[in-house]
Amino acid sequence: MLPKSLQSHLQEIGITIQNSQPISGGDINHAALLDCVDQRQFFVKFNNTKVASEMLSTEAKGLQVLQAAQAIRIPKIITQGQTPDGIAFLLLEYIQSGSRRSTFWQQFGASLAALHRNTSPQFGLDHSNFIGSLPQSNQWRDTWALFYAEERLLPQMQLARTAKLLDSNDEKRLHSLCQQLHSICPTEAPSLIHGDLWSGNFLCDARGGPVLIDPAVAYAHREMDLAMSRLFGGFDAVFYRAYDEAWPLEPGFEQRMEIYQLYYLLVHVNLFGRSYVPAVRSVLQQF
The missing domain is CATH 3.30.200.20 (Phosphorylase Kinase; domain 1)
Structure with a gap:
């Protein structure tokens, strides 16, 4: 009420x-x-x-x-x-929901690529925000490797360690991964991303087009949004084809996708508990 x-x-x-x-x-x-x-x-x-x-x-x-x-x-x-x-x-x-028109996924993929075309000289944002109910720091950083390590992965690991959800071996593996980020992730300009792009954070309006809600925005690596969209089953294949037609990803995304998903898995550990720990450890052990 x-x-x-x-x-x-x-x-x-x-x-x-x-x-x-x-x-x-x-x-x-x-x-x-x-x-x-x-x-x-x-x-x-x-x-x-x-x-x-x-x-x-x-x-x-x-x-x-x-x-x-x-x-x-x-x-x-x-x-x-x-x-x-x-x-x-x-x-x-209030956005009245409707049925997806035949071009919904194509429009969505192309629109996300257009959103990502908005860039910044540095990674970060002029204010910090939240992902779910967890604080998300957005201090400006000159490189993606530094931003992803210091503003995303390590703060979530610290939260999980404080809550005794992850251990010192997990932390060591994460530090090792952070040392490799500069050689694994493609060098691109910081893109404006939604930041929490899963199926619960978009709508279909009455005209059959896509609408984004509940953002956790930052200027980050655009592959973050694509990786998050794939974490829990993924979107329609047409969405990814349309995105790729508008702005192709660098080769090897499939091999590095889990690195981006690691942040969201750590968030889920801190929000929802131990059930997500095996998925975190699986990624850490790979890299």
């Missing part, structure tokens, strides 16, 4: 709610579809945890970064803030 304080706060800024319907799917925030008396509809996510305000404000920033790229549809931000009693919220346009 929508908290009364949030409903009152929204009414103060001109959004009078007639009805609210809970929306499932997220495991971090509460979410609802809002039907307003003026027939408008909005999507709201909200929470009252200690980090909720920072999480939702950086999510809004990430959506704005993706919108500015003008490569793929992104939900419009209506407002973001916090009620007097500490409920943080993010109000977005």
Whole structure:
């Protein structure tokens, strides 16, 4: 149920709610579809945890970064803030879902390549953000190897070690892998990536086209998005062909894909526990 304080706060800024319907799917925030008396509809996510305000404000920033790229549809931000009693919220346009048109995957793949064409002189971002509920540092780094090691892999390993989910041998193997990154990953300009590209983080709108949601953006290696999309079953083959036609990957991606997936597996260890430890160790033992 929508908290009364949030409903009152929204009414103060001109959004009078007639009805609210809970929306499932997220495991971090509460979410609802809002039907307003003026027939408008909005999507709201909200929470009252200690980090909720920072999480939702950086999510809004990430959506704005993706919108500015003008490569793929992104939900419009209506407002973001916090009620007097500490409920943080993010109000977005409500995107009505529809059936995928025949060109959905082709459009999606080409659009992702267009997003990745947005580049930066350095790897990182002008602010840190979150992946899931975990902090994600984005300090600017001059090389991908340094950024991936210092801003992605090693912080997640430290979290897992502190929680006693991984051991010193795992940490040693990771340090060894980090020393090899410069020779394994292709040298490319930092690309704007979604950062958490799995099947739960895109929609199909009423026109049958793709929409990206819930980003963890940064200027990083574009192969991160492709690797994450393959971690849990992958997207339609047409998506990958369309991406490759728009901007081919360097040869050998299949052999290095698991290196990029390692970050997301470490995140899953820290979010969901030991069931992901064997997958992490499998990657570390290979490299």
